Amino acid sequence: MIISKTVRRVSAAGFASAIAAGLMATSAAPAGAAQQPGDAEAMRIIQSVSGAQHAPERDSYIIGGTKTTIKNYPYMAQLFVEVSPGRGSFCGGAVINSRKILTAAHCVSGRNFVTKGVVVTGATRLADGSSLYGGKAFRIKKQWQHPKYNSRTFDNDIAVLTLAAPTNAKTIKVTTSTDKASYRPGTKATAVGWGRTSSTSQAISTYLRRATLPIQADSKCTSPSVWGRSFIKGHMLCVGNKTTGSDRTTVAPCNGDSGGPLVVNGRVVGVTSWGVKNCVQKGLYPVYTKYSTYAKTVAAQLR
Template identity: 30%
Template sequence: MMKRAVALGLVLLLAGAGAAAADSGKRMIVGGTLASATEAPWAVAITNTDASRASKRWCSGVLVAPNKVLTAAHCAARATSSYGVIQGRADLNDREVGQFSKVTALWVHPAYSGTTNHNDFAVLTLAKPMTGVPVMPLETSAKADRKGAVPVVYGWGDTHETGPEDTLQKLAVPDLGDSTCLGIKGYRENGYSAAANVCAGYLDGRADACQGDSGGPLVLNGRLLALVSWGNGCAQAGYAGVYAEVAPAAKTLMDQVR
C-alpha cells in the first residue's frame, strides 16, 4: 500500500500498518482525461523545492479560501518554506499562465495518524491570496459518501503513460461503499475506516488516482467530498482508491480556513 505523494525517486512499501510515500515514476491519474484550469479553477498543484522533477510537482490540492489550500497531511512533511502553490496552470510546464504563491504556514490535522492514515489533512497558508478564483466548499454531510454516487477526482499525478506528464487530469470514480474496502484484507489491516474514508474506483483496474495526486480533490455535486489519500499501487485490479473523507473533519477544517 502506498500514499499517493511524490517522494524522492523511490518507493517505500508498507512495513506493517502504515501506508507509505510514493515513487516519482512516469504515471498520472491513470485512465483519466485532460481537464482545463477553467473547469477546475480551485484545483491547485503543490510544488516543493525537494522534488526531482523540473516542474517541482509534489502533490495536488484544492483552494478552500483565497489564501488557504487543503491537501493531504502526508504531503506536508517538508519545511514550510519549501512549498509553493500553482493555480490556473493545467500544464505545469507552461510558465506563461496561472499564478504562483509561496507558503507561509502549514497546519497538519492534530489527529493525523501515519499508521492508520486517518485525518489525512493539511492546510497551507499562501503568501499571496488567489483573488478572483472560486473556492471549493467542504462537504459537511456524512451521507454524501454513498454507494453508487460518482464523484470526480482531479490531480497532476502519475499516468502510467495514459496521458501527458505534469498536466491536470480528471476521472469519474464510482463510490463503491465502505464494505468494499473493508472487504479487502490489506486495506482493513492498514487502517481503512468507514468513519474516515471514501472507497472509490474500479476493481477491474481500468483507472485510478496515482502518485502525485495525493491531496487532490474528490468532488461531488460541487462540494469537496474527500482528498486522494492512499491505495495499493495505482489501477491495480481488485483494489479501489482510498480517499480521506471531509465531512467527519469538516468542523476542524473550517476553523483553519476561515
C-alpha cells in the same frame, strides 16, 4: 498515495521509510519560495520537482482519466516543495478560500512549505523550471496538518496551507459535517489531478486530467480480500471500481494526484490519500480521506 497491500503490512519503521508524497527530483535545491510568477527562487523550487524522472511508490494519480482544463476546475492547485538538496515533492490541492489550500497531510508532513514551498494556481499545464504557463506562484505563510495524522496508517490524512497573499483563483466549497447524501454508494464523484497516467511510466501528467468514480460502501474496502483493517471506517472513503490489473480498463488516481479533491455536486467530499502500488494492481480500490469527518476541524483553520 498509491501503495500495495504488501507494503502496508510491513513494520512501522519500514513502512514509513517506503512512503513519500509527490515526485522526486535530482536538480539543485532552492532556498525559498515566492508569489510572483517570474521569481527565480520559486522557479528553482518548481524545477527541483519538475526535473524528476522517478516517483515513489506511495502516491496518487489518474489512470484512465481524460484531459481537461483549469477553466473547468479553476480551484485546482499545484503544490511544489523542496524536501532536501536534490529532492522535491509534488502534490495536488484545492483552493477553498483565497488564502487556503486543502491537501493531504502526507503531502505536508515532514516538509517545510513556509520556506521551501510554492503553490501554483490558474494553470492547466504543470509548471516547470521555465514557465508557469499562465498560472501564478505563491509563497506559503503557514502549514497545518491534522494533529493526529498517522504516517504509518495514513489515518487523519488532511492538511491546509495558508498562502502569504490571496489568489484570485475561483474557490470550491467543502461539504459539511452532517453530509450523508454525498457518500451514498453509487454516487458519482469527480477526481482531478496531474498524476501519473500509466502504471509503467513514473512521469506525472503534463496537463490536468479528470475522472468520474463511484463512491463505494465501506464494506467493499474493509473486506479481508481488499484492505481489511487498513481501511479505517469513518475516516477513509472507498472510491472507484475495482482495479483490473490493466491501464486500459482501470480508472484510478496515482502518483502526483495525492492531496487533490474528490468532488460531488460542486463540493469537496474527499482528499486523495492512498491506494495500490502502480495504481492498477487487480482487485483493489483507491482510498480517500472522508472530508465530512474533518469538516469542523478544518473550518477552524479557515478563519
